[in-house]
Amino acid sequence: DAGVTQSPTHLIKTRGQQVTLRCSPKSGHDTVSWYQQALGQGPQFIFQYYEEEERQRGNFPDRFSGHQFPNYSSELNVNALLLGDSALYLCASSYQQQGFGTEAFFGQGTRLTVV
Amino acid sequence: DAKTTQPTSMDCAEGRAANLPCNHSTISGNEYVYWYRQIHSQGPQYIIHGLKNNETNEMASLIITEDRKSSTLILPHATLRDTAVYYCIVSQVYNFNKFYFGSGTKLNVKP
Numbered sequence: 001d002a003g004v005t006q007s008p009t010h011l012i013k014t015r016g017q018q019v020t021l022r023c024s025p026k027s028g029h030d031t032v033s034w035y036q037q038a039l040g041q042g043p044q045f046i047f048q049y050y051e052e053e054e055r056q057r058g059n060f061p062d063r064f065s066g067h068q069f070p071n072y073s074s075e076l077n078v079n080a081l082l083l084g085d086s087a088l089y090l091c092a093s094s095y096q097q098q099g100f101g102t103e104a105f106f107g108q109g110t111r112l113t114v115v
Numbered sequence: 116d117a118k119t120t121q122p123t124s125m126d127c128a129e130g131r132a133a134n135l136p137c138n139h140s141t142i143s144g145n146e147y148v149y150w151y152r153q154i155h156s157q158g159p160q161y162i163i164h165g166l167k168n169n170e171t172n173e174m175a176s177l178i179i180t181e182d183r184k185s186s187t188l189i190l191p192h193a194t195l196r197d198t199a200v201y202y203c204i205v206s207q208v209y210n211f212n213k214f215y216f217g218s219g220t221k222l223n224v225k226p
Contacts (some may be wrong), residue, residue: 004158033212035168042161042202042216056213090158094212104212106158 002027002092004107012113013081021076021110027106032074034066035090037109043090050096051076069087078112086114119203124221129199133190135220137203140184144217145208148179152199159202160187180192193224 006026013019025032031050035043045058046090049068063079072093088111095105119137127133139148147166151159163170163177165186170177176189190197200219 002122022211031211033214035216037156043214045213047216048213050211056210063164092212092214095212099204102211103161103164105161106151106223108158109156 004029004091004105005108006089006091006110008110009108010111010113013115015081015083017081018077018079019081019112020090021030021078021089021112023074023076023091023093023107025072025074025091026105028097030072031094031096032068032072033092033104034074034076035087035092035106036060036085039087045077047058050112081114083114086112088112119205119217120123121201121203121217121220123218124223126223126225127157127190127193128151129191129195129224129226133193133197133222133224134205135188135190135201135222136185137188138185139203139205142183143207145221147208148177148186148207149206149214150175151204151206151214151216152197152222153202154196154199159216164224171181184203193222195224195226198224 033048034046037043048056052068065077068074088109089108090109092104149164150162164176170213180188202219
């Protein structure tokens with residue numbers, strides 16, 4: 001059983017460009033969250049998707065947007081990239097319909113470098 | 116979500132038990148305690164979670180005090196591969212995979 005898979009693993013973009021990161025949740029999982037982790041810091045919550053809708057959002061600007069597809073996979077889009085967007089982007093998945101208090105699993109992340 | 120307080124770093128000898136404390140004095144009744152670890156910028160790895168009872172799995176044990184204001188993660192026989200940053204997270208039951216990570220505890224397992 002594949003866990004949470006993210007693509008690509010590494011990416012280099014230029015300031016002002018747009019980027020799309022992808023996440024396939026663990027089999028059977030229906031809820032996906034995205035995180036940004038700057039070097040030396042803990043992951044920060046960006047937003048969460050369930051039933052193809054954004055359900056919760058952290059303190060991130062509108063340049064960060066997302067999408068969830070019917071097969072539960074998800075994309076994170078970042079527009080007008082800034083140097084400060086350089087970070088490890090993590091995807092987490094869990095099974096909401098299983099009920100409360102379930103564990104979440106993380107992917108290995110996409111390392112984004114903005115130059 | 117309630118805040119957590121963890122020591123910045125801890126050392127443990129290989130083969131000994133590692134006991135990682137976490138303070139969450141403002142925890143509410145509908146909040147779980149989760150533990151994750153992160154090894155060298157890989158994705159965080161789930162370890163264990165609990166509501167109010169002590170929990171044990173193949174990786175670790177979670178001891179939650181009766182008043183739920185603190186908890187301890189126990190790795191019974193630490194190995195060098197357990198060297199990582201350990202995050203204690205308190206999250207409301209309906210948050211699912213929405214977590215607020217703090218700075219965590221860097222556990223150094225030494226030979």
